[in-house]
Amino acid sequence: MTNSPRLLIIDDHSLFRSGLRMVLNASLPGAQVIEAGSLNEAMRVTAENPDAILLDIKLPGLNGLEGMALLKRKWPQAPVLILSSSDEPETVRDALARGAAGFISKADSADNIVALLKRILNGELFAATARTGNNGDADMHLTPRQCEVLELLSQGMSNKLIARQLALSENTVRSHVQAILNHLKVTSRSEAAFAARRRGLIG
Numbered sequence: 001m002t003n004s005p006r007l008l009i010i011d012d013h014s015l016f017r018s019g020l021r022m023v024l025n026a027s028l029p030g031a032q033v034i035e036a037g038s039l040n041e042a043m044r045v046t047a048e049n050p051d052a053i054l055l056d057i058k059l060p061g062l063n064g065l066e067g068m069a070l071l072k073r074k075w076p077q078a079p080v081l082i083l084s085s086s087d088e089p090e091t092v093r094d095a096l097a098r099g100a101a102g103f104i105s106k107a108d109s110a111d112n113i114v115a116l117l118k119r120i121l122n123g124e125l126f127a128a129t130a131r132t133g134n135n136g137d138a139d140m141h142l143t144p145r146q147c148e149v150l151e152l153l154s155q156g157m158s159n160k161l162i163a164r165q166l167a168l169s170e171n172t173v174r175s176h177v178q179a180i181l182n183h184l185k186v187t188s189r190s191e192a193a194f195a196a197r198r199r200g201l202i203g
Contacts (some may be wrong), residue, residue, distance in 0.1 A: 004032060005031050005121050007028075007031055007034065007053075007117075008034045008035075008045065008052075008078075009033060009052060010036045010037075010042045010055045011035075011056040011059075023113070024114070025150065027110075028118075033051065033129055035156060037060075037070075038060050038062075039064070040061060043074060047096055047175060049075050049077065049078060052101075053080045053081065054104070054117075055080050055081065056082075056142070057082070057083070064082060064084075065095060068080055068099075078103060079102070079185055081100065082095040082104065083105070086105075091103075097175045097178075099171060102120055104117075108119060110118070116180065142179070142201075145176060146176045149166070149173060149176040150180050150193075150201065151164070153192060154193035159173045159177065177189070177192075184199075
């Protein structure tokens with residue numbers, strides 16, 4: 001993680017932005033925090049590329065989920081962390097399926113939010129939720145396609161190679177990987193492979 005990460009907060013509530021900025025500045029000394037009240041305002045930001053984007057779902061005009069593609073085009077290397085007052089499983093699934101690197105509930109503690117952000121900044125680009133008690137899809141069974149992805153994942157294949165092998169898009173593979181991680185209650189691909197072998201899901 002860079003000593004001075006550049007963070008872009010996109011949220012229409014100025015008080016929340018200010019509070020989050022204070023938390024980030026206290027927890028990540030030297031962090032450069034840029035604020036925007038809407039996606040339009042964020043797109044006009046001309047500073048250096050952010051190291052991570054914290055994006056609210058409910059925004060005036062284009063909402064966060066719909067605008068994620070714009071952010072990805074402008075800053076393709078910056079992971080997007082979704083901020084939301086709702087952490088319903090379907091909201092989390094939608095955010096992660098659209099390419100979010102993580103999901104942060106506004107109800108979470110500052111420590112949990114910062115912990116997730118640090119993991120993302122450290123290059124752990126798995127999709128995750130900050131609320132450790134949120135089991136999301138944990139009770140769902142893996143689909144046959146997800147079992148195929150799990151098998152290839154356990155062989156050390158990247159999302160790109162899995163996509164090529166199964167004739168899928170990388171976004172689709174990423175979504176399947178996230179469902180697998182949720183199901184196995186793990187946070188990394190290596191943990192998923194270990195847990196799957198332990199459960200007898202793969203050989």
